[in-house]
Amino acid sequence: MVIKHNLVKKELEHIFSGADSMKFAPRTAATCPRCHHGEAFFRQMQIRSADEPMTTFYRCCNERCNYEWRDD
Known part of the structure; x- marks a missing residue:
């Protein structure tokens, strides 16, 4: 019998997309690769196996730029 x-x-x-996704995210001193602004929002997520380090996602605080990058 197969059901x-x-x-x-x-x-x-x-939850991590859209214009307000980083609205309440913490800020850190990180240089944007595109506009060289010295501050960025960030969040960390475990996207690989548990024995690998967390991945940090950044978004430039410069409202004209808003470039997003990640650091594995």
Whole structure:
């Protein structure tokens, strides 16, 4: 006997995207590779296996730039 279940995919909630994603993020002294501004918002996430270091994501604090980069 085989029972099939149709799974319904839930809609993803984009918590780290959009204009306000870094609104309350902490700031740090980091130089933007694009405009060379000296301050950036940052957040850290574990995106690889647990024995690997966390990945740090940055967004330039310069409102004209808003460039995003990461540091593995």
